[in-house]
Amino acid sequence: xxxxxxxxGTAAIGAAQAAEPPLKIGLLEDxxxxxxxxxxxxxxxxxxxxxxxxxxxxxxxxxxxxxxLDPQGDNARYQEFGRRLLNRDxxxxxxxxxxxxxxxxxxxxxxxxxTPYFYTNQYEGGVCDASMISMGAVPxxxxxxxxxxxxxxFGKKVYVxxxxxxxxxxxxxxxxxxxxxxxxxxxxxxxxxLGVSQxxxxxxxxxxxxxxxxxxxxxxxxxxxFFEQAAAANLNLPMGSSIKIMLGFEHKRFKPPALNNMHAxxxxxxxxxxxxxxxxxxxxxxxxxxxLYINDMGYNAYNALYMYKTLVEKAKSTKLExxxxxxxxxxxxxxxxxxxxxxxxxxxxxSHRMRLISVGPKHEVxxxxxxxxxxxxxLGEIGCDLTKKNDKDQYTPSHLPSKS
Numbered sequence: 052x053x054x055x056x057x058x059x060g061t062a063a064i065g066a067a068q069a070a071e072p073p074l075k076i077g078l079l080e081d082x083x084x085x086x087x088x089x090x091x092x093x094x095x096x097x098x099x100x101x102x103x104x105x106x107x108x109x110x111x112x113x114x115x116x117x118x119x120l121d122p123q124g125d126n127a128r129y130q131e132f133g134r135r136l137l138n139r140d141x142x143x144x145x146x147x148x149x150x151x152x153x154x155x156x157x158x159x160x161x162x163x164x165x166t167p168y169f170y171t172n173q174y175e176g177g178v179c180d181a182s183m184i185s186m187g188a189v190p191x192x193x194x195x196x197x198x199x200x201x202x203x204x205f206g207k208k209v210y211v212x213x214x215x216x217x218x219x220x221x222x223x224x225x226x227x228x229x230x231x232x233x234x235x236x237x238x239x240x241x242x243x244x245l246g247v248s249q250x251x252x253x254x255x256x257x258x259x260x261x262x263x264x265x266x267x268x269x270x271x272x273x274x275x276x277f278f279e280q281a282a283a284a285n286l287n288l289p290m291g292s293s294i295k296i297m298l299g300f301e302h303k304r305f306k307p308p309a310l311n312n313m314h315a316x317x318x319x320x321x322x323x324x325x326x327x328x329x330x331x332x333x334x335x336x337x338x339x340x341x342x343l344y345i346n347d348m349g350y351n352a353y354n355a356l357y358m359y360k361t362l363v364e365k366a367k368s369t370k371l372e373x374x375x376x377x378x379x380x381x382x383x384x385x386x387x388x389x390x391x392x393x394x395x396x397x398x399x400x401x402s403h404r405m406r407l408i409s410v411g412p413k414h415e416v417x418x419x420x421x422x423x424x425x426x427x428x429x430l431g432e433i434g435c436d437l438t439k440k441n442d443k444d445q446y447t448p449s450h451l452p453s454k455s
Contacts, residue, residue: 073116074109074369076101076356077142079132079157084124085246085271086149089299092349093171094119095339097146100356102338110360111367118142124149126156133160143369144169146355149348150270151175151218155445158183162443167371169359171351173293173318175221176400176427179435179442179452181375185400186351186358188318190225191429192405193293196422197316198229198266200407201291206263207235212253212277214270215242221447222268222293228448238262248273250280257286264289267313275301282309289314296320300344302414313410314419318389318403319350322416331388354392357385358401375399379438390424397436400427 078097081090101117109115118140122128129148136142137160145161146169148154154170161168161182168183176189201209211226213219219242230237239260241253257265267290269277278301281288290313295301297317302310321332321344331353335345362383366373377383384393390404407420434452435442446452 071113073114074144074363075140075142076115076117076359077133077136077140077145077147078117078119079122079129079136079145079147079153080119080352081124081149082121085273086124088272088304089346089348090121090149092342092344092346093147093149093352095335095342096345096349096351096353097356099335099338100353103334104356104360110363115356122153124153126153129153129156130160133157137161137164137166142166144359146171146352146359148172150216151221152216154178155217158443165371167359167374169355171355172348173298173351175218175225175447176429177221177446177450179398179430179437179444179446181399181437181441181443182371183399184355184358184378184394185398185427186355187347187401188293188316188403188405189400189427189429190222190293191427192318192403192425193316194222194225194229196405196407196420196425197291197293197314198226199233200420201264201266201289201314202230202233202235205289207233208238208261208263209235209266210239210257210260210262210264211237211266211268212241212243212257213266213268214274215244218270219243219268223266224447224449226266243269243274245271246273248276250277253277254281254284254286257288258284262288264291266290267292267295270294275299275304278305278309282311288312291315296408296410296416297347300346302410302416303344305414307414308412310410310414311412314407316405316407316422317347318392318405319345319347320406320408320416321345322408323389323406325388327386327390328388350388354385354387357387358383358394361385375437395427395431396438397431398427399437400430402426 080093120132171186173187297320362374365377405422
C-alpha cells in the first residue's frame with residue numbers, strides 16, 4: 052500500500068482562504084501490480100489537475116487535498132480503502148478504479164453515502180446510478196463506430212479474445228449484438244483469466260477459425276503478451292479494440308510491428324495534434340518528463356477534477372444532490388483538451404469527440420476518421436433517466452430496464 056497525501060500550491064493560499072479547510076479528494080488508483088502501467092498516468096493526471104487548480108485559487112476559494120491509496124488491483128482492497136476514505140477521512144469526492152470489477156466493488160459502498168463518485172475509464176457501459184459520474188467513453192461511442200468500420204474494411208468474420216470478467220464479457224455481448232445487426236459472424240470467442248500470459252493454443256484456435264479480423268479486449272500486462280506471440284507466429288490479422296493504443300499504449304511498449312494493423316476509436320490519444328491538446332501535453336510532460344505515454348485514463352482523470360470543480364462552483368455546494376441539479380440543466384460542461392465535453396443529464400455519462408485511429412508497421416498512429424462529438428445516448432434511449440429515478444443498476448443489451 053502506498054499513501055500519497057499532497058497539498059500542492061500552498062504558497063498561493065491567501066489569508067482568507069487559509070481559514071477554510073481543504074476539499075478532500077479520495078483517489079483509488081493502482082500504481083503497483085499488473086495494471087500499474089495504466090494506473091500511474093491516472094495518478095499523474097490527478098496530481099497535475101490538483102496543482103493547476105490550487106495555483107489558480109482552488110474551488111470556491113478552498114484548496115484541494117489529494118489523498119491517494121494504491122489498491123494494487125485487489126478488489127477487496129478497493130472496498131477496504133473506499134470505506135476508509137469515505138468513513139474515516141470523510142472525503143468530499145471519491146475518484147478512481149481501473150477495472151470494471153473494481154468499480155462494481157466500490158459502487159454499493161458509495162451508494163450508502165451521499166458522496167459523489169467519478170469513474171474515469173472507458174468501459175462496457177450501462178451503469179445507471181445517481182452516485183456515479185462517468186468520464187470515459189462507452190459502447191455507443193466506441194463499438195458502434197469501430198465494428199461497422201472493421202466489417203466494411205476487412206470482412207464479416209470476427210474472432211474475440213477478451214478478459215474474463217464483467218468488462219470482457221459485456222463488451223463481447225455488445226460485439227455480438229452489433230455483428231448480428233450487420234449480418235456478421237462471430238467465429239470464435241475466448242475469455243481469458245487475468246494474469247494469463249501464454250497464447251499458443253489461442254493462436255492455433257484463431258488460425259483454425261480463419262476470421263477476417265480480431266477483436267482484442269484482453270487486459271493487463273500479462274495478457275498483452277498475446278501481441279508479441281501473435282507476431283512471432285505471423286498471425287498477420289487486422290485487429291480492432293476499444294482499449295488498445297489509447298489506454299494501454301501497446302504501440303509504445305512493444306517492438307514494431309507487433310501492433311501493426313490495430314484499429315480503435317478513442318476520445319483521447321497522445322498523438323492528437325491540436326493547439327489545445329499540444330498545450331496539455333506540454334504541461335503534463337513538464338511535470339512528468341519520464342511519462343512514456345499520456346493514456347486516456349490519465350487524461351480522463353485530469354478532466355474529472357476540472358468537471359468536479361465546475362459542478363461545485365456552479366452548484367455553490369459540494370453536496371451530490373446540489374451538483375446533480377447542475378447536471379440536470381444539461382449545462383455541466385468543460386473545455387477539455389479534446390474539445391468541449393458535457394455530462395448527459397439522464398445517464399450522467401460524458402459526451403466525447405471520437406476519432407478512429409490506426410497503427411502502422413512502424414507503430415505510427417494515423418487518424419482514419421473523425422466522428423465529431425457523440426453523445427452517450429444508449430442508456431437514455433432504453434429508459435435510464437436519473438433526473439426522475441435512481442436505478443442503481445447496470446444494463447446490457449440482454450438486460451434492459453423493465454417497462455413498468
